[in-house]
Amino acid sequence: MLELRPHFPLGDLLRAAELARSSFYYQLKALGTGDRHCDLKAKIREIFDRHKGRYGYRRVTAELRQQGLVVNHKTVQKLMVEMQLKSLVRPKRYKAYDGAASEKAPDRLERDFTADEPNQKWVTDVTEFKVNNQKLYLSPVMDLYNREIVSYEIAERPLPIMIKNMLTKAFKRLDSGEKPILHSDQGWQGGFNRSTQHRVTRRILGSRSAPPWESSSPTF
Known part of the structure; x- marks a missing residue:
């Protein structure tokens, strides 16, 4: 996507990739800092944004596993705390x-x-x-x-x-x-x-x- 940005509007690229703008900028920032969890964080934020903040770490973990990712729920919980992603639904x-x-x-x-x-x-x-x-x-x-x-x-x-x-x-x-x-x-x-x-x-x-x-x- 970075290679295409000079040639196409960012909004069009994000729609084609079905990626939230916040997820894109977070991934871009993480790439600059060498974050080893960059891809996972981007997926977590995409799921969180897509469900409008209603998903906590358990449901985010479940969806990641449905996508074929092997990830521990404690890792997802830790990363969501780091990213200040807190479910708006209080069970x-x-x-x-x-x-x-x-x-x-x-x-x-x-x-x-x-x-x-x-x-x-x-x-x-x-x-x-x-x-x-x-x-x-x-x-x-x-x-x-x-x-x-x-x-x-x-x-x-x-x-x-x-x-x-x-x-x-x-x-x-x-x-x-x-x-x-x-x-x-x-x-x-x-x-x-x-x-x-x-x-x-x-x-x-x-x-x-x-x-x-x-x-x-x-x-x-």
Whole structure:
């Protein structure tokens, strides 16, 4: 693009390359300082600008991985801090109603949030946030092996169908015989308690490799 600048308007070049003006100038500045993360920073800023500041480091990392880049979420977080890129969306932890007191699903992880292989331990949660004054609920499933987002569902109301859709998409990615522990500290959306949640998971998806349900998950 630098070679073409003397011959074409910068705006036309940026549109052809689908590159934000801020990303171009940042990359230009980084090239002058010998920044080894120059290309990665430019991609991070392009994603951040394209989503109008709504993406934090986790979602930026997920999109980078979708583009085929192998990058650690901690590296993305550090670079975004350096570039002063902070998500405009402030997530709010959603607390579901637990219902009447009853037997809770066992905590088989025992606070060990590490995994030795993919699809061994999953965690899930529900986060409430606002976009343009519209309240939304995000429910993802994350693999503790590599922090990959296995599936997610976004809805305007935290109803059981949101969880059903999220889990259905997640379980479709499992191979035969894979039965990850699914871990959460949230009650089932819509007023079901955790022990009910444990049983509903199997009813929703049938007996096919439905993983055990756990209680109390870490914050993503």
